[in-house]
Amino acid sequence: MISISKITVNGYENSCFAEGRLQFGWQIAGDGRDIRQEAYQIQIGEVEDFSEIVWDTGRTESSASQFVEVTGFAPEHLKKYYVRVMVWDNRGQKSDWHSECSFFYICREQFSWKAWWTAPAAPLAQTQGGLYIRKRFTVKGKIQKAVLTSAAQGIYQPYLDGKRISDELFLPGWTAYENRIQYQIWDITEDLKQGQEHMMGCILAPGWYRGRLGETGRGMYGERIAWIAQIYLYYEDGQTEVILTDQQCRCHQAPLLLADLYDGEIYDARLEIPGWCTPQAKDTGWTSAETEAAEAEKLWPQKVQGVSQHECFEGKELYTPAGEHCIDFGQNMAGLVAFSVKGQPGDKVEFTCFEALDREGNVYTENLRSAGQKIVYYCKGEGEESYMPEFSYQGFRYIHINSWPGEVLADKIKANAVYSDIPFYGTFTSDHPLVNRLMENIKWSMKSNFVDVPTDCPQRDERLGWTGDAQIFSETAVYLANVYGFFEKWLYDVAGEQLEDGGVPHIVPDILRFEDQSGDWLLSQGTHSAAAWADCMVLIPWRLYQYYGNKKILEIFYDNMKRWIDFMWQHSKGYIWNYMLQFGDWLALDAAEGSYFGATPNDLTCTAYFAYSTGIFRKAAEALGKEEDSRIYGQLYQDICNAFCSHFLKLDGMLRINTQTALAMALHFGLLPKEHVQKNAEELRWRIRENGDHMTTGFMGTPCILAALSENGFTEDAYRLFLREEYPSWLYQVKKGATTVWEHLDGMKSDGTMWSSDMNSFNHYAYGAVAGWLFTQAAGIRSLEEAPGFKKFIMNPKLSWKLPQGECRTETPYGETAVSWKFDLPDGWIRFQVPPNAEAEILLGPEVHIKDTDGLQFCEKDGYLRATAGSGIHTITCEINKMQ
Numbered sequence: 001m002i003s004i005s006k007i008t009v010n011g012y013e014n015s016c017f018a019e020g021r022l023q024f025g026w027q028i029a030g031d032g033r034d035i036r037q038e039a040y041q042i043q044i045g046e047v048e049d050f051s052e053i054v055w056d057t058g059r060t061e062s063s064a065s066q067f068v069e070v071t072g073f074a075p076e077h078l079k080k081y082y083v084r085v086m087v088w089d090n091r092g093q094k095s096d097w098h099s100e101c102s103f104f105y106i107c108r109e110q111f112s113w114k115a116w117w118t119a120p121a122a123p124l125a126q127t128q129g130g131l132y133i134r135k136r137f138t139v140k141g142k143i144q145k146a147v148l149t150s151a152a153q154g155i156y157q158p159y160l161d162g163k164r165i166s167d168e169l170f171l172p173g174w175t176a177y178e179n180r181i182q183y184q185i186w187d188i189t190e191d192l193k194q195g196q197e198h199m200m201g202c203i204l205a206p207g208w209y210r211g212r213l214g215e216t217g218r219g220m221y222g223e224r225i226a227w228i229a230q231i232y233l234y235y236e237d238g239q240t241e242v243i244l245t246d247q248q249c250r251c252h253q254a255p256l257l258l259a260d261l262y263d264g265e266i267y268d269a270r271l272e273i274p275g276w277c278t279p280q281a282k283d284t285g286w287t288s289a290e291t292e293a294a295e296a297e298k299l300w301p302q303k304v305q306g307v308s309q310h311e312c313f314e315g316k317e318l319y320t321p322a323g324e325h326c327i328d329f330g331q332n333m334a335g336l337v338a339f340s341v342k343g344q345p346g347d348k349v350e351f352t353c354f355e356a357l358d359r360e361g362n363v364y365t366e367n368l369r370s371a372g373q374k375i376v377y378y379c380k381g382e383g384e385e386s387y388m389p390e391f392s393y394q395g396f397r398y399i400h401i402n403s404w405p406g407e408v409l410a411d412k413i414k415a416n417a418v419y420s421d422i423p424f425y426g427t428f429t430s431d432h433p434l435v436n437r438l439m440e441n442i443k444w445s446m447k448s449n450f451v452d453v454p455t456d457c458p459q460r461d462e463r464l465g466w467t468g469d470a471q472i473f474s475e476t477a478v479y480l481a482n483v484y485g486f487f488e489k490w491l492y493d494v495a496g497e498q499l500e501d502g503g504v505p506h507i508v509p510d511i512l513r514f515e516d517q518s519g520d521w522l523l524s525q526g527t528h529s530a531a532a533w534a535d536c537m538v539l540i541p542w543r544l545y546q547y548y549g550n551k552k553i554l555e556i557f558y559d560n561m562k563r564w565i566d567f568m569w570q571h572s573k574g575y576i577w578n579y580m581l582q583f584g585d586w587l588a589l590d591a592a593e594g595s596y597f598g599a600t601p602n603d604l605t606c607t608a609y610f611a612y613s614t615g616i617f618r619k620a621a622e623a624l625g626k627e628e629d630s631r632i633y634g635q636l637y638q639d640i641c642n643a644f645c646s647h648f649l650k651l652d653g654m655l656r657i658n659t660q661t662a663l664a665m666a667l668h669f670g671l672l673p674k675e676h677v678q679k680n681a682e683e684l685r686w687r688i689r690e691n692g693d694h695m696t697t698g699f700m701g702t703p704c705i706l707a708a709l710s711e712n713g714f715t716e717d718a719y720r721l722f723l724r725e726e727y728p729s730w731l732y733q734v735k736k737g738a739t740t741v742w743e744h745l746d747g748m749k750s751d752g753t754m755w756s757s758d759m760n761s762f763n764h765y766a767y768g769a770v771a772g773w774l775f776t777q778a779a780g781i782r783s784l785e786e787a788p789g790f791k792k793f794i795m796n797p798k799l800s801w802k803l804p805q806g807e808c809r810t811e812t813p814y815g816e817t818a819v820s821w822k823f824d825l826p827d828g829w830i831r832f833q834v835p836p837n838a839e840a841e842i843l844l845g846p847e848v849h850i851k852d853t854d855g856l857q858f859c860e861k862d863g864y865l866r867a868t869a870g871s872g873i874h875t876i877t878c879e880i881n882k883m884q
């Protein structure tokens, strides 16, 4: 039996909108081994039951099940299509139709924005709270189709005839608003009636557009918030009509008196206007709207899933020694607290969201810096009333209740995690409970910081798209969830905000350019182009290409990638690169007392990244068939590597700078001549041992250190470092009760005191990049560089008796992929799961002695046992040497 388990359009499952060239993909499920697709058939219909088929490929002989383009099919603008796929395999089996996929097609060129940005006159439009804006309209004839498109300068929730029409939060999402604002599209055909009056509207709040951002700023993008919307009415008689936001819109202050991403919300339920967005609503007390023309080229369709609510946590009541009344939700997160309460009109609910308790077990809010994270709600006094703030989000595990009418009922207070709607699939489980919890923590830090843009942290007055954090974590992110669209959206902004000379901002969307940084001790030194941060422009597209196999991502950003390499080239001297403000090995433990900057010199870290990114850029040029560039940048890569060696290697081939980070980067980035690799790897091992078996690395060295060891024969040392439980280590924080990854390895010291409150997030994914090592090295699941996308891939587990039982799962574009193992005496087993229509190259090191190959044909080559495995589950029985 074979079946299709998933269909994607342009990489998304049930993608709302598709534009441009359409690419279809699907996954095959089936029992048995070696399933290979021989042919496929795609049908595209306009109705869900496929009674009207607009395109049929017929049976097409091909093994391709990803990036399949349908030639000849010309989709129409603003039309919804349904897709179904059927396949035949090499064993003569045929699947049924799988049809759970639909998409809305948009042709950007055909989209004409005629609507106006609408807002009430100042000062109402400059509110720090929320507004109601609405527009009444009449549907004249019989509707064939109706589509609502809408966007905001601010964040908005769309309404039609009293009903909220989307569960997505924080629309239109955060982009580099000066360049582009996303608009959303909804099919509202079913909601409109011939001859009737309707009301469209929105609740609008400042959000990223006009709320606080960064340490001092408010209103970075504009002074007033505004809404724009357009309804296309396609009548059955062939006529069309467009309803626009314009001066006829009506505006009113909403009950939201404050809505700020950092500070939280103040909501006075007494000010609610029941039925404010229904056709029956009266206009008394509503003001007219002022309008401003929209620049149509700045409005882009939202293609990727936005933010929504996910897991819901119950809380437990807690009184701190200082007598503070708190609720503990047991999980740190980016989230929204929902509650129900009974009170008299004007009774006040007030609570503060926070992440951690201090040494004494009391409320600790200092690390939030200036972010208030406070929710205030005034009751309307009509029995039980429920509320959830939705125009801000908080980073928290606990709430501290400052005021509550009557008795606090913990079961009436819930925390809802919010994050971008990306499908999570990666897991790593083992017989080591601390490792399992660490993995959960990494996932939670990812969830908490994948809130429309990749952020550094979700709680303090930052929550910004720090490019370095995203770059460092991106290798791990692809194994944990389908982040293709999420990153693609953000990369459009990185590219859009790239400087003329190719420099790349530290933060994207780049809010630093709106503020005078001269008073900031750090950022006054430079607001763009730091190694490891700016390299996101090259490395993230490459990692997406490697994992998902889609060359389109390289085509889109190729010029931006090149401009970043050229920037480094231009600013280098003799191929040694360094430039203005560098964060270097940020937060490394070998930093001088009180400093954030690690001990590894910037010349080295910058040049190492210069070489690494250039090497990757050359490969991108090659992948796109750009021969001239491939030659030029291949030569540049050689020149940088040579300069790196002549500068940083001693005559005996040892690195002159022997910090753990210098060694780990040089080794993992492959910058050393072959003959010097082993001794430098030994030096790294020695440096760690000499340092009491712990790492001293920061943002740059930490993601490299374990791989630098295990790639060079020191797998046991990598495990020793990874499994260390005392400070400093990954597991120390787990033992300290962490439920997310900390910004500092010693965010909370062993005596319970805190690292400086300046920079002490308990929810930062950067060090979670260690999960990348679990997937790519411990379980050894890697794409083949020359054939990305996992049609053919590597399974090269580097296992250890230190972690004798485990299972690592991820989802490649072809389906679920896993390596699991159990060591026992005398024999153990290793199991490989390869998805249908894909093939794995299994590589096992000399420590594995195979007893039963489960039908796989192993041969020995270059010190490895190698076998090619088709789809299915393959379990080999083996004995594994115990190494020290």
Ligand code: BGC
Pocket: 456, 457, 462, 466, 468, 469, 583, 586, 759, 764, 766
């Ligand atoms: C952020 C980091 C970021 C760093 C750069 C911090 O404030 O939280 O994660 O990369 O600044 O200096």
